Amino acid sequence: MARDANDILREGGEADLREKIDRTRQANGSGREPDLGEWDAGGDTDTIPPRQxxxxxxxxxxxxxxxxxxxxxxxxxxxxxxxxxxxxxxxxxxxxxxxxxxxxxxxxxxxxxxxxxxxxxxxxxxxxxxxxxxxxxxxxxxxxxxxxxxxxxxxxxxxxxxxxxxxxxxxxxxxxxxxxxxxxxxxxxxxxxxxxxxxxxxxxxxxxxxxxxxxxxxxxxxxxxxxxxxxxxxxxxxxxxxxxxxxxxxxxxxxxxxxxxxxxxxxxxxxxxxxxxxxxxxxxxxxxxxxxxxxxxxxxxxxxxxxxxxxxxxxxxWIPPETWGGLTDDLVNRILTDIDSGMPDGERYSDAGAATTRAAWKVVQKHAAKKTEKQCREIVAAWVKTGLLLKETYHSHVARKDREGLHVDDMKRPGRIA
CATH class of the missing domain: 3.40.50.300 (P-loop containing nucleotide triphosphate hydrolases)
Structure with a gap:
């Protein structure tokens, strides 16, 4: 086996090292060899116990x-x-x-x-x-x-x-x-x-x-x-x-x-x-x-x-109420259809935080009455993020200007078979 620089240094200094160890043992009043309790990982074949x-x-x-x-x-x-x-x-x-x-x-x-x-x-x-x-x-x-x-x-x-x-x-x-x-x-x-x-x-x-x-x-x-x-x-x-x-x-x-x-x-x-x-x-x-x-x-x-x-x-x-708990595919599709149909006056629903009458979260809460406003907003935000709800520009006859409203991507509806 090839010898490296450390092997040579160890051999050269072995006598000095032994002398230092003997002096330390005498000073400490101990007759024991210094021992770290080290082991050879290559020979460590025993089963390791799991944490308890x-x-x-x-x-x-x-x-x-x-x-x-x-x-x-x-x-x-x-x-x-x-x-x-x-x-x-x-x-x-x-x-x-x-x-x-x-x-x-x-x-x-x-x-x-x-x-x-x-x-x-x-x-x-x-x-x-x-x-x-x-x-x-x-x-x-x-x-x-x-x-x-x-x-x-x-x-x-x-x-x-x-x-x-x-x-x-x-x-x-x-x-x-x-x-x-x-x-x-x-x-x-x-x-x-x-x-x-x-x-x-x-x-x-x-x-x-x-x-x-x-x-x-x-x-x-x-x-x-x-x-x-x-x-x-x-x-x-x-x-x-x-x-x-x-x-x-x-x-x-x-x-x-x-x-x-x-x-x-x-x-x-x-x-x-x-x-x-x-x-x-x-x-x-x-x-x-x-x-x-x-x-x-x-x-x-x-x-x-x-x-x-x-x-x-x-x-x-205490188990906090699940935001998505109870939202079956059938219920989700009914909510989506309601949002996609828009409002009776032709306005589109919106996910904007400042939206009031056009707020899409209110449609979610209408179908899932036990959900809080914050949970309903989270649901709408998730649908927008995944592209299930798309933001499209339309002309509002009520406001007499272009607005952004929500439409459903039917290809991403839950339960749809491709």
């Missing part, structure tokens, strides 16, 4: 995940519902449960009773009994007594804190598969905007996930500013938080435009939230957002002083 997904493309063993959201958006409500899906093995959020898991929810923000209220509301809404989650769902609200995963020592240097060992012991004792630490900012006592320090916290979590063969989730708050679905850079603090977690999603409230599009009343808009892939670098991002709706659940836990008891927020899957 737990819930959809959201939680996976040996990986850290996160959900970025503004305060009060429904972040905790969503994670509680997803945790219950894992603990029961039931599809509660529209995401496939690969295997039933033992779940540990650690609330570092709510106290014991508030966490109990939130979990109870979710269980009531989804029809889950205590017996169903016994030995599968474990809750903790340790407050400050549990310490931190990492904190600064007296010299201002990051050190592993008491929460790390307590967490590891609990995972082993309860045989946990999935851990949610909510929120991330409460897990450590380091400088949130320091990339090096945040990288150490995320690395600690990632190593724990690998060592214990579990999935770890750390919901995180977003920075101030306008909502931006799918933008993982909106997370508070250093970018190392986003870069270190492998599965990052964003949670945002329905916008005014989306509410108009879906026909959601303005008063109910903030009850609807969307989840988008923020930085999913081990699976392709979802083609469309997942939608959920916040609902209020009566706990019926009243007493003499508070007879009404508590109403607590939980979450359920």
């Amino acid at each position: 997904w737990l819930l959809g493309n959201v939680f996976c063993r040996r990986f850290v995940s996160s959900l970025l959201a503004d305060g009060g958006t429904g972040k905790t409500a969503l994670r509680l519902a997803q945790a219950l899906a894992l603990a029961t093995g039931r599809n509660l959020t529209g995401e496939f449960v690969f295997q039933r898991c033992r779940v540990l929810l650690v609330s570092l923000e709510d106290d014991r009773d508030e966490l109990r209220r939130r979990v109870k509301a979710a269980m009531l809404h989804h029809g889950i009994s205590e017996a169903e989650v016994k030995d599968w769902l474990f809750l903790a609200a340790p407050g400050g007594r549990a310490g931190k995963l990492m904190a600064l020592d007296a010299k201002g240097q990051p050190r592993v804190g008491g929460l790390a060992e307590t967490l590891k012991w609990t995972i082993q004792r309860r045989k946990i598969d999935f851990v949610c630490l909510d929120p991330f900012v409460k897990t450590h006592g380091l400088t949130e905007n320091d990339n090096n320090q945040m990288d150490q916290v995320i690395e600690l979590l990632a190593n724990l996930a690998v060592e214990m063969n579990i999935a770890i989730d750390v919901p995180h708050h977003t920075a101030k500013g306008g909502a931006n679905p799918g933008n993982a850079d909106r997370g508070r603090g250093a970018s190392a938080i986003k870069d270190g977690a492998r599965l990052v999603y964003t949670l945002t409230t329905m916008s005014v435009d989306e509410a108009e599009r879906f026909g959601v009343p303005p008063a109910d808009r903030r009850l609807h939230i969307r989840v988008d892939s923020g930085k999913v670098n081990i699976t392709p991002p979802a083609a469309a957002a997942k939608w959920f709706k916040l609902v209020s659940v009566a706990l019926r836990n009243g007493n003499d002083l508070y007879p009404d008891g508590d109403n607590v927020q939980t979450i359920e899957q």
